[in-house]
Amino acid sequence: MPHAYHLSNAAELFTPSLVFFPELIRKNIARTVEMAGSASRLRPHAKTHKTREITRMQLEAGVTKHKCATIAEAEILADSGVPDVLLAYALVGPNGKRFGALAKKFPNTRFAALFDCSISLNTLAVAAQEAGRPLGAMIDLNVGMDRSGIVIGDDALALYEQAAKTPGLYADGLHAYDGHTRHSDPAERLAFVRGILDSVLAFQKRIEQRGLSVPKIVAGGTPSFPCYASIRDVPHLECSPGTYVLHDHGYGANFPDYAMIPAAVLLTRVISRPTPTRVTFDLGNKSVAPDPILTKRVYLLDAPEHTVVTHSEEHLVIETAEADRYQPGDLVYALPGHICPSVALHQEVFIAEGGRVVGRWEVAARNRFITV
Ligand SMILES: Cc1ncc(COP(=O)(O)O)c(C=O)c1O
Numbered sequence: 001m002p003h004a005y006h007l008s009n010a011a012e013l014f015t016p017s018l019v020f021f022p023e024l025i026r027k028n029i030a031r032t033v034e035m036a037g038s039a040s041r042l043r044p045h046a047k048t049h050k051t052r053e054i055t056r057m058q059l060e061a062g063v064t065k066h067k068c069a070t071i072a073e074a075e076i077l078a079d080s081g082v083p084d085v086l087l088a089y090a091l092v093g094p095n096g097k098r099f100g101a102l103a104k105k106f107p108n109t110r111f112a113a114l115f116d117c118s119i120s121l122n123t124l125a126v127a128a129q130e131a132g133r134p135l136g137a138m139i140d141l142n143v144g145m146d147r148s149g150i151v152i153g154d155d156a157l158a159l160y161e162q163a164a165k166t167p168g169l170y171a172d173g174l175h176a177y178d179g180h181t182r183h184s185d186p187a188e189r190l191a192f193v194r195g196i197l198d199s200v201l202a203f204q205k206r207i208e209q210r211g212l213s214v215p216k217i218v219a220g221g222t223p224s225f226p227c228y229a230s231i232r233d234v235p236h237l238e239c240s241p242g243t244y245v246l247h248d249h250g251y252g253a254n255f256p257d258y259a260m261i262p263a264a265v266l267l268t269r270v271i272s273r274p275t276p277t278r279v280t281f282d283l284g285n286k287s288v289a290p291d292p293i294l295t296k297r298v299y300l301l302d303a304p305e306h307t308v309v310t311h312s313e314e315h316l317v318i319e320t321a322e323a324d325r326y327q328p329g330d331l332v333y334a335l336p337g338h339i340c341p342s343v344a345l346h347q348e349v350f351i352a353e354g355g356r357v358v359g360r361w362e363v364a365a366r367n368r369f370i371t372v
Helices: 022-036 051-061 072-077 096-103 117-133 154-165 186-209 224-229 249-254 339-343
Strands: 017-020 065-068 084-090 111-114 135-140 169-176 217-219 238-239 264-272 278-281 298-300 309-313 314-320 332-335 348-353 356-362
Touching: 022 051, 022 224, 051 072, 051 298, 051 356, 065 072, 072 084, 072 096, 084 135, 084 224, 096 117, 096 135, 111 309, 117 135, 117 169, 135 154, 154 169, 154 186, 154 314, 169 186, 186 217, 186 224, 224 238, 249 332, 264 339
Parallel strands: 017 348, 065 084, 084 111, 111 135, 135 169, 169 217, 217 238
Antiparallel strands: 017 264, 264 278, 264 332, 278 314, 298 332, 309 314, 348 356
């Protein structure tokens, strides 16, 4: 078996399962700190790993500022000792009070959340009231992805001013997530990212001209991380990649310049050979996320040329001229196309060290509720 993930005790392991390789995770964290120039320039996103253990590994590497998408993730981060948590999500409805209760429960953690309109801003003010202490309010800018955020302009300026004046909140800077940065060519990617950052910096200047402060800019995900990491003349710029820590085949294929190592591998077994050219694995969409498109959903290591033809709840079916290489029971290692939603499908993951599985970690923030 030529690939680097071979496990000497694989025969004992149930499938389908997901295996994390902490030695590789540590390398990805260290490489990211090195690329950023300092751990203080990082604010990694916890949605990829959702675990206490990886949070602690990042803390050990000096990464004290973290980002998350759910209140459960925020609780796991605070409970693991993270001193600075940004909920990179707008609060609406009862999540305001709930976020406030979380801030009350963890008084040693600094909390902030996003807003992009008066409704989410007011909900954040409710959170601060519930917490009984000030919370950070970071404006979410729509820098071209068109998923959330307010476009840069007069309305955004007025909204930022409104945040600065809201009792219980302090205006905490600018959030610029660019999930539409997808250029494979590193130079093209850098030029695109520089364009986004320049518009954010120009907006920052307008805010400061009104006498308000912009303590930080939180920007980017994994594809744009090397670009933001290389920009050293913006001292308050924090980079917020998430996927990098486990990495996946999707990013690996799209961004070949990217020096991260996939640190999470799926184990699957052949369960059937329904036709002479088909092989069926126990790797349904309840164990590897149905994302991205079918043909890129999963990368089977050491497999012959094949096409994924169907993917249902418990079955992954491939078509290959070399189907007779397989028989039921054969173990195959696979890289997920998209690791983040795949992790969220597993309550526990196996941990491999020294070429064998030695334990398990709970994917703690997979739960929607922890205690708050
Ligand atoms: C707001 C926000 N920040 C950061 C990230 C991290 O991006 P990536 O998964 O590319 O590392 C994401 C990913 O979904 C995100 O939504």
